[in-house]
Amino acid sequence: MRGTRDGYMSEMSQLKNKLKEQNAKLLALSQEKVKLEAKLKMNAQYSEQAKQAFENKEINIKNLKQKIDDLQEEIDTKMADIENNNTQLTDLQNQIRNLVNDCEQLYTTYETKRDIVLEMKNASKNDYNAWKSNDVWGDSAEAKSEWPEDNWSAPKSATISDTTSIPGVVRYRALYEFVARNSDEISFQPGDIINVSCFSNTSL
Secondary structure, three states: OHHHHHHHHHHHHHHHHHHHHHHHHHHHHHHHHHHHHHHHHHHHHHHHHHHHHHHHHHHHHHHHHHHHHHHHHHHHHHHHHHHHHHHHHHHHHHHHHHHHHHHHHHHHHHHHHHHHHHHHHHHHHHHHHHHHOOOOOOOOHHHHHOOOOOOOOOHHHHEOOOOOOOOOEEEEEOOOOEOOOOOOOOOEOOOOEEEEEOOOOOOO
16 A cells, blocks of 8 residues: 555656656746747738838839939930021021121122222322313413313313323313203203304204
8 A cells, every 4th residue: 555655656746757857848838928929929010111112112102213214305305406406406506607698798799899990999099180180271370370260261270181182072061060951951060061063053
């Protein structure tokens, strides 16, 4: 009987030790479970935050893509404007080049005309000096102080001697300006050469 009781007591002690070990393991597992649940909760919260951050990133990326599209459209518009401006600039350069060529031609024509006018002016000046030296107005002090004689009353004072004169025609140089009033009259300026026929028509 005592041996059986001792055996039961020994077996009970072993069972108690095993129970303690199991309780210790259960406690450790419970603590591990709590840790895992806390970690899982933290992971779930982090996952929610990560999901929210990912959605925000997607929204930002979408906005950036929209801005990039707008910028690309604006760049295309600017490039088209630049192309049009380059075309207009080329046209303006061609017009300016043509204007420069026209100005050069006009200046060349102007120089030619100016030389011709200067030659004509010098020739007229020489003719005027030659006419002035012909003593038409009179070089003496007496002639300068007196009023010029009437060309019609004294035509000989304005008579011009010319080796190429026409027979029967006398050449006169006009001393005054005259404006014709009738159809049978002529207008002339001072210095004009007038050919007067010496023969008069006596027929009625």
